[in-house]
Amino acid sequence: MDALKSFFMTAPVEPAVFAQSLWLIIALPLLGAFVCGVFGKKLGRANVNFIACAMVAGSFALSVLAFWCVNHAPSGGTPVAMENAFSSSAIRYALGYDYGIWFAAGDFRVNLGLMVDHLSGIMLLVITGVGFLIHVYSTSYMEHDESPWRYFAYLNLFIAAMLTLVLADNLVLLFVGWEGVGLASYLLIGFWYTDAAKAWAGRKAFIANRIGDFAFLIGSFLIVLLVGAFNDQASTSNYAPVGINPEAAQVRFREGLEMKGPLTFQGLEVMANAVPASSDKAPNALTLQTPIQAGPLAGRTFGGVLTAALLLFLLGAAGKSAQFPLYVWLPDAMAGPTPVSALIHAATMVTAGVYLFCRMSYLLVLSPTAMLVVASIGAFTALIAALIAFAQDDIKKVLAYSTVSQLGLMFMGVGTGIFWAAVLHLVTHAFFKACLFLGAGSVMHGNGDETDIKKLGGLRHEMTWTWVTFLIATLAITGIAPFSGFFSKDALLHGVHHNHLHGFESASTLLYAVGLVIAACTAFYMTRLYVLTFEGQRSPEAKTEHAHESSGYMTVPLVILAILSVVALVYALPLMPSRNGLQPVMENFLGPVFASAERIASRGALATLDHSVPTMADYLIAWVVALVGGGAAAFAYLKYYPSRGEQPAPAFARAVRRFTQNKFYVDEVYTFLIIRPVKNLGVLLFKLVDTMLIDTVLVRGTAWVTARVGGALRYAQTGDAQAYAAVMALALLGGAVYAIIQVLQ
Amino acid sequence: MVHSVDIKYYLVLAAVLFCLGMFGVLVRRNALVVFMCVELMLNAANLTFLAFARQNGDATGHVSAFFVIAVAAAEASIGLAIVIAVFRSRGTVNIEEIRTMKH
Numbered sequence: 001m002d003a004l005k006s007f008f009m010t011a012p013v014e015p016a017v018f019a020q021s022l023w024l025i026i027a028l029p030l031l032g033a034f035v036c037g038v039f040g041k042k043l044g045r046a047n048v049n050f051i052a053c054a055m056v057a058g059s060f061a062l063s064v065l066a067f068w069c070v071n072h073a074p075s076g077g078t079p080v081a082m083e084n085a086f087s088s089s090a091i092r093y094a095l096g097y098d099y100g101i102w103f104a105a106g107d108f109r110v111n112l113g114l115m116v117d118h119l120s121g122i123m124l125l126v127i128t129g130v131g132f133l134i135h136v137y138s139t140s141y142m143e144h145d146e147s148p149w150r151y152f153a154y155l156n157l158f159i160a161a162m163l164t165l166v167l168a169d170n171l172v173l174l175f176v177g178w179e180g181v182g183l184a185s186y187l188l189i190g191f192w193y194t195d196a197a198k199a200w201a202g203r204k205a206f207i208a209n210r211i212g213d214f215a216f217l218i219g220s221f222l223i224v225l226l227v228g229a230f231n232d233q234a235s236t237s238n239y240a241p242v243g244i245n246p247e248a249a250q251v252r253f254r255e256g257l258e259m260k261g262p263l264t265f266q267g268l269e270v271m272a273n274a275v276p277a278s279s280d281k282a283p284n285a286l287t288l289q290t291p292i293q294a295g296p297l298a299g300r301t302f303g304g305v306l307t308a309a310l311l312l313f314l315l316g317a318a319g320k321s322a323q324f325p326l327y328v329w330l331p332d333a334m335a336g337p338t339p340v341s342a343l344i345h346a347a348t349m350v351t352a353g354v355y356l357f358c359r360m361s362y363l364l365v366l367s368p369t370a371m372l373v374v375a376s377i378g379a380f381t382a383l384i385a386a387l388i389a390f391a392q393d394d395i396k397k398v399l400a401y402s403t404v405s406q407l408g409l410m411f412m413g414v415g416t417g418i419f420w421a422a423v424l425h426l427v428t429h430a431f432f433k434a435c436l437f438l439g440a441g442s443v444m445h446g447n448g449d450e451t452d453i454k455k456l457g458g459l460r461h462e463m464t465w466t467w468v469t470f471l472i473a474t475l476a477i478t479g480i481a482p483f484s485g486f487f488s489k490d491a492l493l494h495g496v497h498h499n500h501l502h503g504f505e506s507a508s509t510l511l512y513a514v515g516l517v518i519a520a521c522t523a524f525y526m527t528r529l530y531v532l533t534f535e536g537q538r539s540p541e542a543k544t545e546h547a548h549e550s551s552g553y554m555t556v557p558l559v560i561l562a563i564l565s566v567v568a569l570v571y572a573l574p575l576m577p578s579r580n581g582l583q584p585v586m587e588n589f590l591g592p593v594f595a596s597a598e599r600i601a602s603r604g605a606l607a608t609l610d611h612s613v614p615t616m617a618d619y620l621i622a623w624v625v626a627l628v629g630g631g632a633a634a635f636a637y638l639k640y641y642p643s644r645g646e647q648p649a650p651a652f653a654r655a656v657r658r659f660t661q662n663k664f665y666v667d668e669v670y671t672f673l674i675i676r677p678v679k680n681l682g683v684l685l686f687k688l689v690d691t692m693l694i695d696t697v698l699v700r701g702t703a704w705v706t707a708r709v710g711g712a713l714r715y716a717q718t719g720d721a722q723a724y725a726a727v728m729a730l731a732l733l734g735g736a737v738y739a740i741i742q743v744l745q
Numbered sequence: 746m747v748h749s750v751d752i753k754y755y756l757v758l759a760a761v762l763f764c765l766g767m768f769g770v771l772v773r774r775n776a777l778v779v780f781m782c783v784e785l786m787l788n789a790a791n792l793t794f795l796a797f798a799r800q801n802g803d804a805t806g807h808v809s810a811f812f813v814i815a816v817a818a819a820e821a822s823i824g825l826a827i828v829i830a831v832f833r834s835r836g837t838v839n840i841e842e843i844r845t846m847k848h
Binding site for chain 2: 721
């Protein structure tokens with residue numbers, strides 16, 4: 001055991017040496033995207049498949065190495081630590097490299113810095129690992145498509161952008177990845193662009209994302225101003241929690257700002273540590289209630305601006321992670337190829353919002369209001385998405401709403417401060433949801449692209465591998481005991497229940513209750529999906545007589561993902577020693593990342609974070625909830641549906657069903673409230689400004705005036721040399737007369 | 746400086762020549778005659794230059810007159826060439842019928 005431990009904690013490469021090569025992790029898939037996109041047509045299908053998969057595999061190998069280096073703590077040696085430009089205390093279990101100035105304007109500057117700590121390390125492994133499996137799966141899934149090079153170029157581009165997002169050590173570089181994944185997602189949703197509906201789905205996703213990204217940008221600008229104001233106003237006593245010598249810490253922070261710019265996560269972390277909630281303990285210090293003295297934000301308090309910035313980031317995260325009010329694009333995004341849904345719209349990109357808030361956990365815990373809003377948005381989204389999922393008949397749409405719902409759960413966790421469980425659920429969800437999506441793809445592949453679950457059924461005997469893996473993933477997301485989803489969801493709900501936001505005491509219980517309802521709903525619609533697809537008799541409406549099992553390229557990734565969605569449960573088990581007894585592996589593991597958030601919360605004024613481990617009773621409740629939900633669905637659809645399926649449902653049930661099937665008419669509400677007014681305004685502006693003012697008055701008017709003036713002047717231009725000479729003579733005469741008058745005077 | 750003639754006679758002569766030339770330019774229709782009239786006007790100008798130069802006792806007027814003569818020679822040669830080209834293409838040198846400048 002000790003030998004194993006020391007093996008995993010001794011990296012084969014010196015971390016400081018490896019850090020310089022971090023850029024390769026991004027560069028490899030980027031190169032793959034370039035080669036596939038530019039030369040793909042000439043290279044041919046097999047070469048493109050090989051290049052695309054190899055680049056991601058290379059990235060995965062490097063990610064493993066990076067992760068290994070982050071854990072580097074040889075016995076007798078010191079654990080790997082990264083120098084913090086903003087404070088004298090190093091960042092533990094992190095390595096990074098700064099490639100110098102990216103751009104600068106005045107005293108604002110942004111560096112091209114990459115950083116790997118435990119959080120981004122986990123994300124790296126998920127992105128490249130799941131990404132690689134999905135690349136392999138795609139080689140078989142897309143084998144009949146006519147332009148695989150375009151597909152793999154986009155897919156590699158996506159991986160590169162997502163890796164940029166998680167490797168970035170500042171908000172600006174993160175935003176580059178943030179935009180990059182949005183672009184790749186847009187390109188891939190509209191991949192089959194000859195179908196207008198699919199192209200429209202891509203546009204919808206793009207625009208919904210842009211709204212969020214705009215909020216993200218404004219939030220970043222607010223943070224820049226906030227850091228500037230903090231730097232101007234903070235007194236030495238603010239820096240007492242940062243370093244042993246406050247004066248040195250203040251100098252260090254200023255140097256850090258000059259060296260790395262205001263949007264670096266390390267600097268934000270130091271700032272968050274240095275701002276107390278109240279001035280009880282540090283009399284002269286700047287607090288969250290202190291008004292900002294100068295600049296565009298003058299008069300507002302630090303806490304207020306921070307809350308506003310965090311809410312803007314929430315809108316940004318809502319766009320990317322498909323949360324209310326910007327979740328409407330995700331179900332439409334299912335128009336893209338299925339592996340894309342698995343990779344981008346279930347496993348990686350949509351978790352960017354959760355990642356962002358985990359990355360900035362120390363800022364989030366400074367604002368209970370923002371936390372509560374994040375949690376409430378998550379709970380609300382999770383609930384309505386789960387309800388909509390009940391009535392969907394399209395296998396991918398059910399999974400899409402389920403994704404929205406699970407992301408909502410993660411937001412609940414982030415919002416109540418149980419960050420590690422949110423990350424754990426993110427990881428396990430990446431495994432089982434990718435497995436479900438790929439399974440759905442396999443089902444479609446074997447059934448002539450049939451997506452209506454009512455026209456499937458009985459696949460259990462025909463697609464054995466798909467069935468087994470889909471069953472495991474379904475049980476995992478449903479929350480049945482020995483699978484990872486049970487533990488991660490339970491850890492999440494436990495944290496939601498026991499963490500307290502001061503000022504919003506009753507929120508935790510309410511959120512917990514909502515969480516249980518969501519868990520029951522998840523169990524119900526997932527069981528319904530599974531039962532209708534795999535159990536019972538084959539539907540007479542099926543497109544093909546017999547489904548065929550997919551090739552090994554598709555089933556092997558399914559098996560690996562299914563295994564992963566079981567073994568990931570280890571991370572939720574309380575095996576690691578800590579101050580309060582044993583703590584879950586993941587919590588221990590992410591400890592260094594969330595240390596600042598813990599420290600700020602333990603000051604006690606804003607939030608109380610709980611560290612208890614779920615008891616048997618908690619597990620029992622979760623299990624019963626899952627069993628009840630799943631059992632109800634299984635009973636309803638196995639016993640009741642086959643016999644009553646032919647009969648018309650009562651009017652009330654049909655109305656409810658139509659209502660949910662139409663997604664609560666949210667799209668229609670948006671059309672009515674936003675899209676149509678904007679469109680009408682656009683038409684008005686077009687008629688008034690474009691057609692009338694610009695086209696008629698300016699463009700045609702200019703031509704008209706010129707033509708008329710020319711027509712009038714035409715009469716002066718006779719072409720008769722003598723007429724011109726006469727004019728000259730008259731002018732001369734005039735000059736002579738003038739001269740004579742002058743002389744005579 | 747024997748029998749020095751008063752400058753005003755020169756100037757009056759120049760004015761008469763200039764007016765004759767201008768009259769010809771404005772009235773005559775034959776391009777060649779128009780050119781001759783232009784020469785007349787240039788010579789009137791030359792005469793004034795020389796008269797003033799003589800009166801002031803410096804060479805500036807002479808130099809100017811030389812320039813005018815050179816320019817007049819160039820103008821006459823190019824003008825004649827144009828007139829001949831026009832005559833070849835149209836069979837006439839009547840400037841009333843040559844109005845292609847209009848377009």
